[in-house]
Amino acid sequence: MSPRAILLTGLPFLVCAVFAALLPTIRRAAAVLRERVTGRRRVTPYTALADATRHLRSATIEEALPDLERILADGTGARRATVWLAAGSRLRTGTDSVENLAVLLARPGTGHVVPVLDGIEVRAVLSIEKPGLPITPGDRHLMRDVAGGAALLLRTVALNAELADRVRRAEHLARELVASRRRLAQAREVERRRLLTELARATSGRLTALREHVTAARADPRGSQLARARTEVDELLDRFRTIARGVYPAVLRGQGPDAALDELAADLRRGVHFTSRLGGRVAWEIESAVYQIVAATLGVLATEPGATIQVSLTSGDGRIRALVEDPGPPVTADQIRTALAHDAERLAALGGDLECDDLESEDGEPMLRLLARLPDRLDAEPSP
Missing domain, CATH: 3.30.450.40 (GAF domain)
Known part of the structure; x- marks a missing residue:
């Protein structure tokens, strides 16, 4: 077969192959032209x-x-x-x-x-x-x-x-954790300052007097200075024991704030009536703060005999509330707020707050009402 005949025979196949190769390009060009003319493209x-x-x-x-x-x-x-x-x-x-x-x-x-x-x-x-x-x-x-x-x-x-x-939510919880740790660090710093204040108050003057008695006793061992030195030591030890019970009462760790406050009330000069509906244990830092604020309040109010003080502990809506009502307060609300400045700062560090008001009873007598609020979880949002 001649080359011309071979060319004529294979030409249709060559044209088909070229057209098949160019078909996708032609279809895309046609689609673009149709979209430009009609303003719409074909959607399958x-x-x-x-x-x-x-x-x-x-x-x-x-x-x-x-x-x-x-x-x-x-x-x-x-x-x-x-x-x-x-x-x-x-x-x-x-x-x-x-x-x-x-x-x-x-x-x-x-x-x-x-x-x-x-x-x-x-x-x-x-x-x-x-x-x-x-x-x-x-x-x-x-x-x-x-x-x-x-x-x-x-x-x-x-x-x-x-x-x-x-x-x-995870990011929010992470932020809450950081804030919780920050509040705990602040609460520890407040407690450290409070302890230093208590220790300074307990030892102020007493150590100086003890040193003087000991010096005098050395010069006159048979005199009365030795007995006075022993008395100063006993008083100092009693004061340290009181501070230790207030800072870390063993019953608080073992049984909670209810039992710890009952034990505290036994040594007070005024009667205290407790009611508690806490419903369970919470974090140690929160229980300690509840105990400390009530103990500090009773330490101011119960210095002398008087009417029975009412104390109630409740929980609900994610908050723990400690309510103290004194029908015969020896001090005013402003004086209480000043005395509890460190404790109020500790509450705020843990996300809580403190309210104290001078009121009148049904008989028209002065009455003091103190309300402390705390979150029942360390990772809870602080109160506004």
């Missing part, structure tokens, strides 16, 4: 779902809906496309809601609706409005395919929103 179920997957990056479903609605409107040529989210039997969108699917179908302008199912549960409903234009089989096919993929997309967005919420 696959490009619609691809667009939805690419654009649904929002943190909430409500933020993701405009992309899905735009894709539906582009693909069907609808004047309006809407994604209705299901809330029970009710359907809602950003600015509108209907009672159920039947009401939506009966609304004027509704052209076609397709439910978005997650198993047998309706998650959403897609609807389009094409006034004056028919609903084509292609529109129905596109909406069915988009609805089939939208269930997964909406679920993915919902999971993303849940994940973002958990991340926010």
Whole structure:
């Protein structure tokens, strides 16, 4: 066979091969030309779902809906496309809601609706409005395919929103932990200063007097100075024991503030009536703060005999409350606040607060009321 005959025979196959190679480029060029002329591009179920997957990056479903609605409107040529989210039997969108699917179908302008199912549960409903234009089989096919993929997309967005919420909660808990540690450090510093004040008060003058008695006793061992030195030592030891019980009472650690305050009241010069409805143990720092504030208050009010002081400990709404009511206060509320300045600072460091008021009883007699509040957890938010 001559070369010309071979060329003529293979030419059709060569043309077909070249056309097949150029076909994708020609189709893309035609699509671009059609989009420029008509202002719309052809959307298939696959490009619609691809667009939805690419654009649904929002943190909430409500933020993701405009992309899905735009894709539906582009693909069907609808004047309006809407994604209705299901809330029970009710359907809602950003600015509108209907009672159920039947009401939506009966609304004027509704052209076609397709439910978005997650198993047998309706998650959403897609609807389009094409006034004056028919609903084509292609529109129905596109909406069915988009609805089939939208269930997964909406679920993915919902999971993303849940994940973002958990991340926010974790960050919030981390901030609370840092704040809690800061409050504890501040509370320890306040307690350290209070202990130094107590120790200075206990030893002020007594150590000097003891040194003088010991010096005099050395010069005259048979005189009375030795007995006085022993008396000073005994008083100093008693004072240290009192401070130790106040700072770290053993019964407080073992049995809680109720038992510790009962033990404290036994040594007071005034009667104290306790009621407690705490309902359980809490963190040591909180129980210690409750004990300290009540003990400090009774230390000011119960220095002399008088009417019975009422003390109640309660818990609820995430707070522990210590209420002290004195029907015959020897001091005013301002004096109490001054005496409890360190204790109030400690309460504030732990997220609590202190109120103290001068009141009148039903008989018109002066009465003092003190209320201390504390969170029942160290990681709780401080009171405003």
